[in-house]
Amino acid sequence: MNDFTEKLIEKKTILAGKVLNVRVDRVLLPNGKETTREVVTHPGAVAVVPRLADGSIIMVRQYRYPVGEMLLEIPAGKLNYGEDPDDCAGRELEEETGYVAGKMTKLGSIYSTPGFSDEILHLYMAEDLRQTAQNLDEDEFLAVETYSSQDIRAMLADNIIQDAKSVAGLLLAGLK
Amino acid sequence: MNDFTEKLIEKKTILAGKVLNVRVDRVLLPNGKETTREVVTHPGAVAVVPRLADGSIIMVRQYRYPVGEMLLEIPAGKLNYGEDPDDCAGRELEEETGYVAGKMTKLGSIYSTPGFSDEILHLYMAEDLRQTAQNLDEDEFLAVETYSSQDIRAMLADNIIQDAKSVAGLLLAGLK
Numbered sequence: 001m002n003d004f005t006e007k008l009i010e011k012k013t014i015l016a017g018k019v020l021n022v023r024v025d026r027v028l029l030p031n032g033k034e035t036t037r038e039v040v041t042h043p044g045a046v047a048v049v050p051r052l053a054d055g056s057i058i059m060v061r062q063y064r065y066p067v068g069e070m071l072l073e074i075p076a077g078k079l080n081y082g083e084d085p086d087d088c089a090g091r092e093l094e095e096e097t098g099y100v101a102g103k104m105t106k107l108g109s110i111y112s113t114p115g116f117s118d119e120i121l122h123l124y125m126a127e128d129l130r131q132t133a134q135n136l137d138e139d140e141f142l143a144v145e146t147y148s149s150q151d152i153r154a155m156l157a158d159n160i161i162q163d164a165k166s167v168a169g170l171l172l173a174g175l176k
Numbered sequence: 177m178n179d180f181t182e183k184l185i186e187k188k189t190i191l192a193g194k195v196l197n198v199r200v201d202r203v204l205l206p207n208g209k210e211t212t213r214e215v216v217t218h219p220g221a222v223a224v225v226p227r228l229a230d231g232s233i234i235m236v237r238q239y240r241y242p243v244g245e246m247l248l249e250i251p252a253g254k255l256n257y258g259e260d261p262d263d264c265a266g267r268e269l270e271e272e273t274g275y276v277a278g279k280m281t282k283l284g285s286i287y288s289t290p291g292f293s294d295e296i297l298h299l300y301m302a303e304d305l306r307q308t309a310q311n312l313d314e315d316e317f318l319a320v321e322t323y324s325s326q327d328i329r330a331m332l333a334d335n336i337i338q339d340a341k342s343v344a345g346l347l348l349a350g351l352k
Contacts, residue, residue: 004239004246004317015190015198017214020292022191022198027241030317037241038193040216042292063180064290065203065213070180071290078291108335110343113288113295114240114247115254116196116218121340141180141206157351159284164297164340167286171347175333 004030006037019043019078042119046089047076047165049107049173050099050126055149057170058097058129062142072145072155073163074170076121085109085122093126095135097144102128107172112164121165125173180206182213195219195254218295222265223252223341225283225349226275226302231325233346234273234305238318248321248331249339250346252297261285261298269302271311273320278304283348288340297341301349 007028015022021041029035050058061072077092079085086104094100107123134144147155152170155161161170183204191198197217205211226234237248253268255261262280270276283299310320323331328346331337337346 002317002319004319006239006241015200015214017200018212020198020214020216022196022216024191024193025241029315030239031315033315035315036194038191038196039242040196040198040292041242045291063182063206064287065182065201066215066217066292066294067287067290067296069290071287108338110335110338110340111240111243111247112340113293114243114245114249114339115221116216116242117289117293118242118244119289120243139205139207139209139211141178143178143180153351156348159286162284162286163290164286164288164344167348168340168343171350172332172343174347175329 006030009034038116040117042117043081044079044120044122045076046079046085046092046122046124047074047169048089048093048124048126049074049169050093050097050101050129051173052129052146056146057149057152058099059145059147060096060142061145071163072161074166076165089122089124094132096142098132098134099126099129100132101126102130105176107169107176110168123165123169123172125176182206185210214292216293218293219257220255220296220298221252222255222261222268222298222300223250223345224265224269224300224302225250225345226269226273226277226305227349228305228322232322233325233328234275235321235323236272236318237321247339248337250342252341265298265300270308272318274308274310275302275305276308277302278306281352283345283352286344299341299345299348301352
């Protein structure tokens with residue numbers, strides 16, 4: 001395999017934010033030339049496909065400020081510092097939807113947008129669900145909606161579900 | 177439907193970069209409280225699933241600086257300012273892989289990571305492929321690799337393909 005590695009020359013932090021860090025790094029390309037790379041670092045996140053016994057899927061609808069729209073997504077949340085993704089998946093599922101999973105299957109880990117960010121999303125499928133109580137963060141607003149497997153498939157084919165991790169997670173769960 | 181809209185109070189640009197703009201905005205939450213949102217704006221991009229007559233898929237392998245790894249992805253590229261995504265899809269496919277598509281089918285448009293960015297990815301499937309010549313940008317380094325549909329399916333199920341847009345695009349193409 002060719003080595004296309006880009007080597008760091010100098011890091012420059014532009015933003016050390018609540019969630020994001022942003023850097024503009026000077027790097028050396030494989031052809032010996034120099035360029036800059038704008039990089040957004042992120043703590044990583046989990047996303048969960050909650051599947052009921054009849055195949056229905058529990059989704060959440062929430063406002064996404066960067067895109068200015070209400071989006072229909074699978075439940076998800078950022079990793080706390082040092083948190084195990086497996087623990088985070090159970091915690092976020094219960095907080096956002098009010099369900100606890102008897103069985104949690106890892107679907108894989110994907111990079112949301114590796115061209116400019118290191119954000120990694122750990123994807124799970126949750127089954128044997130038992131209802132408890134939703135427990136949102138104080139500043140978190142979302143609606144829980146349940147859809148049949150046929151509706152989910154139609155919403156994927158018709159581009160009604162527009163969130164990349166939800167498209168990937170739902171379709172990967174279908175391979176299991 | 178509940179209105180969970182967050183209203184802009186004040187925008188603050190932190191970075192006006194080559195590719196990314198980064199802002200920290202003050203916003204008003206639905207509960208009347210104030211918070212900040214860290215937002216990365218991006219020109220948007222296209223990604224293409226190039227399917228040969230026998231069902232094989234043409235992929236590209238390239239170094240992704242933010243994650244420090246060589247990733248296997250479907251061909252993709254950023255939109256030029258004002259560029260039509262349909263035109264961009266054909267251009268990027270030919271530049272990166274050296275193939276021209278007789279038939280291009282839109283699979284949908286997805287947000288790569290709507291929690292912190294407005295990046296939208298327009299996904300296509302390219303068929304009736306005719307080989308011309310790869311024509312990379314001067315500072316672009318990638319290897320073209322072709323995989324059977326069985327190999328693609330196994331690499332999706334086994335989490336070998338880790339790029340979200342590629343997972344979503346390949347699986348959405350399978351619904352067609």
